[in-house]
Amino acid sequence: MKIYAASIQLSLFNLTNQLKVIHHKQFGKVLVSRPAGLEAFNAIRPTLDPAEPIRLDFDGVLTVTPSWFDEFLTQLSQYTDGKVELMPTDNASVLAILPILAETKDGKLSSIVRNAINRMSGREAG
């Protein structure tokens, strides 16, 4: 069991540019429901250092629902005090959720989302 748990933890994270990366495909291709978002956060929390910045990668994920995303990102933002960065993605569901979160959230969560939108908008324009 310990080997299995360690294997999951290792597969969840890669060190890229000295940032931890959470590969969301490890949670599944279709990420639905608020309880599942909380469960995903609780599963990875023991492996996170709240002082370290974290990047979120949605490559390989087909769909994320607003409830799942809101729950996961809210928990992660609080735990890391906002040290979260969304990697550029062309996932349509993620791109659809971001503007609403930017409009309705405040504080560090809103900053995370706005920074992501700005970076990705810049990339599109370029």
Next chain:
Amino acid sequence: MNYQVNGQRSVVSLLGLVVGEIGDNSFAHNVGNWPDVPGVFFAYAIDKRFIVLADRGRGVLTTLRQVRPNLADDSEALRVAFTEIVSGRDPEKRGNGLKVVRRVTESGEIGLFFRSGLGKVEIPTAPGTMHISATDENIRGVYTVITF
């Protein structure tokens, strides 16, 4: 922000968002309170390009009256559900889901027919704005048809 970037894959991704959010709402807002039959009816016909979701839960008006007791009727409850940040599970910080569903269906090639009580929400399959109206046929819980 343009989220229609990858054609068919984007439609599938957004369909998953719409179906997943509406289907999950049925459970999230009725857990422990199902009036009679728990669960969600789910059916689809890819060749006819529609998906159906239905539940026999409490419906949108009853759910939202927990936090907005002055809501007048089903149509007003649907307007609040699709346009305002509010949740029947206040004080939990939630309530974005149907706003995202509305934006996705209004701007993309996905249509929405959403009934609850005597209220009706219609968003055309082609990009277009949401229309809310009252009907004379009561729907117990929620009945949704998603077209694409």
